[in-house]
Amino acid sequence: MRAVRFSEFGGPEVLEIVDLPDPHPGPGEVRIAVRAAGINASDWKKRKGLMDEELPQTLGYEAAGVVDEVGGGVTDVVVGDRVFGFSTEGAAQAELAVLSSYAPIPPSLDFPGAAALPAANETAMRALDQLGVVSGSTLLINGASGSVGSAAVQFAVVRGARVIGTASPSNHEYLRSLGAEPVAYGEGLVDRVHSLTPEGVDLALDVAGSGILPELIGLAGGPEHVVTIADFTGAREHGVTFSRGDTGRAVHVLGEIGELIGSGRFSLPVVQTFPLAEIAKAHRVSEDGHVRGKLVLVIDPPTRGSR
Secondary structure, three states: OOOEOOOOOOOOHHHEEEEEOOOOOOOOOOEEEEEEEEEHHHHHHHOOOOOOOOOEEOOOOOOEEEEEEEEEOOOOOOOOEEEEEEOOOOOOOOOOEEEOOEEEEEOOOOEEEEEEOOHHHHHHHHHHHHHOOOOOOOEEOOOOOOOHHOOOOHHHHHOOOEEEEEEHHHHHHHHHHHOOEEEOOOOOHHHHHHHOOOOOOOOEOOOOOOHHHHHHHHHHHHHHHEEEEHHHHHHHHHHHHEEEEHOOOHHHHHHHHHHHHHOOOOOOOOOEHHHHHHHHHHHHHHHHHOOOEEEEOOOOOOOOOOO
16 A cells, blocks of 8 residues: 655655555454545654654554454444544555544545544543533633634533633634634733633643743643643643643544534534645645644545555
């Protein structure tokens, strides 16, 4: 099968499309013929050597496609079903991928739309679970307009929370459409939040990693009320919880998102697609950091006899 891989750290030019052996699912897993795979900031961080040291590396933790092989004990899907989910092997940007957690694709979604959901939604839901966001909570989200932030806004609103979200002024109307009260980030943020809620907030989620943890701690009344998904160093320095997948994933979101979409309580992110051959271009766009919504690789089915 064709797959994205790099054998040295560096810029987007180190990315290659290579032929690798076809993977096979273990017990409880399924293999899909990948039709779309999500791109995340962790991809270019890995490529630059900022996360994992081993080489070579494949990429991709989320994908959508058609089941073409099932592992032992799998009874909830059959070959031919459309599913989306997570590849714990980190090799979903390929023609074939093994999914360890998966769910049926909601009928209203195409493959790129489904591939845009797992990582951002799981990250957002996990952080809200760790914070204990419930009805009546006032939650501040720093970096609310990106794929994770906008998912967190919507999940928190569904739970009955009041949400205040930071974003650039150009994204304020977008945040209002999701149910959040927008404020501009940058100098004076604390005063702007206090103008909306003089007593501060109950909880704060840092998605942007912009060095603002001390301000969030002050607004939320202590580090125990703050979670970050983006500032590992700051979390250690200030005693804030750093949310990461290896401490337990909120994979329950895969089975819940379809009903939220169908009921109109979750708006899908804007999806920008790239063919597999343009993976380097997709990385450049991702690394630029000015993306609203989600970047997705679209993978055409292999021609007959090419596997």
